[in-house]
Amino acid sequence: MSAALKEALRARALEEGFSGLGVCRPDAIPEAAARLEAFVAAGRHGQMGWMAERMGWRGNPAALWPEARSVIMLAEVYTPVQDPMAVTMMRDKGAISVYARNRDYHDVVKKRLKRLGRWLIEMAGGEIKVFVDTAPVMEKPLAAAAGLGWQGKHTNLLSRDLGNWFFLGAIFTTLDLPADAPARDHCGSCTACLSACPTDAFPAPYQLDARRCISYLTIEHAGPVDPALRPALGNRIYGCDDCLAACPWNKFAAQAREVKYAARADLVAPDLAVLAGFDDAGFRAHFSGSPIKRIGRDRFLRNVLYAIGNSGDRALAEVARRHLDDPDEAVADAACWAVSRLE
CATH class of the missing domain: 3.40.109 (NADH Oxidase)
Known part of the structure; x- marks a missing residue:
């Protein structure tokens, strides 16, 4: 039975x-x-x-x-x-994890x-x-x-x-159901995911140091990010897909069936200048129902300002300058860093 x-x-x-x-x-x-x-x-x-x-x-x-x-x-x-890595090449846009x-x-x-x-x-x-x-x-x-x-x-x-x-x-x-056999490892000698990590967050295969992981840094980490790691963030403002996207087994990936996972057009490659303009109410309204909402406006804006600093687009310096006196210390620090990088 x-x-x-x-x-x-x-x-x-x-x-x-x-x-x-x-x-x-x-x-x-x-x-x-x-x-x-x-x-x-x-x-x-x-x-x-x-x-x-x-x-x-x-x-x-x-x-x-x-x-x-x-x-x-x-x-x-x-x-x-879409190609999840395409947006990382668009330096005036924000890269949001798939x-x-x-x-x-x-x-x-x-x-x-x-x-x-x-x-x-x-x-x-x-x-x-x-x-x-x-x-x-x-x-x-x-x-x-x-x-x-x-x-x-x-x-x-x-x-x-x-x-x-x-x-x-x-x-x-509490039901006693027949157990399945554990899966076997099929990574072999491949190291594509390890090589793809922008911040070298893998001390060894099968090991992760969250303190260097972009997903952790942009979502879980409170306060300023280590300045030495900020350039490697690129334009990633929420999460990171690099190691997932690099996996060769994705050529066999199944298609998503849930329409609620289909990317919103405005979140595929959003303008950094627009994202930097949100106040708290605007942030909450824009990301209502999204997992991004849980990190709050301040941490999100911190990430956006790091991306602006990495953009190489001097026109965005003025956008960053507007946040030099932000009440949140991490935001103000990120704005200062971005301005100094662009000017």
């Missing part, structure tokens, strides 16, 4: 719009705790203190909900239609997970909890254990069938 239920669940997941499903046990990643401890001990988590604070749950999914018998991992593809060019994936994936979970309860009973990147759950190791793919040398999950442009969601359940 459990095998038939799992196949019915897989079919239902595909109907809901997911691209893949795998199952593992809550104790399927015994090595994760030690790897996380080493990552935090080395300080590579930067300002993400929540990683250290909730390390026990994150390193041991069984401790998060002891009653859970199975972890259902789901993949949802957001493969871009996943953030429309609706917040947390909301979209969580609603789909809840619908799938309700169906599972109706079919077989039991209890569930759903997670999408906001709880102390190590989705990538769990997804690898569930056979959805493997963690590549860039530490992100990738798949022979899906590429590496996909979100992950988890359903913990």
